[in-house]
Amino acid sequence: MANRPQPSFPEPDTQHFWEGCKAGELRYQTDADGNVVFYPRGHSTVTGDRDLTWHVSAGLGTVYTYSVVRQNRMPGFQELGAYAVAYIDLDEGFRMMSTVVGVDNPVTDIHIGQRVQVEFEEQDGDDAYPVPVFRPV
């Protein structure tokens, strides 16, 4: 269990993504021409068209870049110790902010190009949305 900040709703662009997290699915969109749209939105960022299709990612990706936060003044993160923030490039062609978990030392055990797999981290609270995080494979 963890106590990360939760998404806030109503927020029509991202609701379906987060419902996917409850279903154990990492969801993304494409437009009619096959362009990947992410973060989730109501329109194609290439054409402006609104006829988007939802898909479920296999959840496999690569660390594009990361930083290990050593100092922060944020409620909910101050007790964590050093933790990673990363951009993950999913194999389906979208980039998301996330974190890398399951390493002994984030300073030495995470690297750019590392292959990672999504998992859904349960959060404190009734009906909380699980948060997609990544673990090295």
Next chain:
Amino acid sequence: MAQERLAAIAGIHEYPLRVAPGVSSMQIKADSMKRALDDAGLDWGDVDGLYDALDGEGGGGLGLAAYLGIKPRLLDTTQVGGSSYEFHASHALRDIAAGRCNVAVTTYGSTAATQRTPIGTGGLGRGGASWQQNMESPYGSTLISNYAMVAHRHMHEYGTTTEQLAQISVATRKHAMRNPEAVKAMTDLQFVKVDEITVEDVLESRIIADPLHLLECCMISDGGGAAVFVSPEIARDIKKKPVWIIGAGEATKYRENNGDITTSAGAQSAPAAFAQAGVTPDEIDIAMIYDSFSITVAVMLEDLGFCAKGEVGEFINDGHLAFDQPGLTLNTDGGGLSSNHPGMRGLFLLLESVRQLRGESTSQVDGAKLAVAHGNGGLLGGTHTGGTVILAAD
């Protein structure tokens, strides 16, 4: 080619204190406007254009004019983070050339240090539902870690090292030690060591967010200032020599699927500015670049065209960024790293450019004729803006 001289900076003021308890941001803005007008030899009632970055308690163009007690015929509330003031200079060039105003002012006031605002470490986007916050707030990203992600990728792709990036901090501190206001800033903000620093000092300072060290991060201070933009007709009769705005460019960039995080919006704004100015990067004497962090300057030196993408490490490693070395000179006021950073540093890039082109800097480059001011607003590794302004001596 002959440069078009359509608008100039006629007066400037930098609020001298970096810790200013008991003073509001609005008071800093009004005081700075008066002193900048005095610097130009212009009057309060001459102001007919107002640019504002929505800072302080003013409410932007809607509220600032009322506070100041003026009725401008041009109002522009452009808020694009720390680059707002480069955008204001860009808009002033456009608006004055179009005859929409003759004496325009932009002001800045902030009490970030007195209020102990955790700009770099306080986390991004707490509260409020938005399409972007909902996707990013669960991960505890800080402003510093966002820029640090750019540094990591730059190091990975090009072999850039902290030793190389540290040259930016070293040169900037050297300039700061020559600027009495910067020395007072570092003293008032209780810097551990108010002195010149070495590459080793940077390497030995603690890491805030890998790979960025403390001495690669800007300070958080109070402060502010103002700049007065005027038409060529007004510029003929001011107290000091005008500094001409000869080119400007604006751009934005954001997290993109398969995007290149090591290239900033500056790669779009700078070519536009240089093209309008009719000059090339190798003609520039002074680079005033928003040094929120070492990596910000490194990326901009590439994107502004001073060296090729990926080659900044070699470009800066000889220490030539200091004012007393041949070659391009950087941030002669001491920068955000060592002089002031109240949150949006873009204004100070214009102010020190003007000082250099007037011959008034505390780290003066002899015969400086051309300066570039480049502001970066928002998050270098996420949504950000780039504003480039080319300035020429009279």
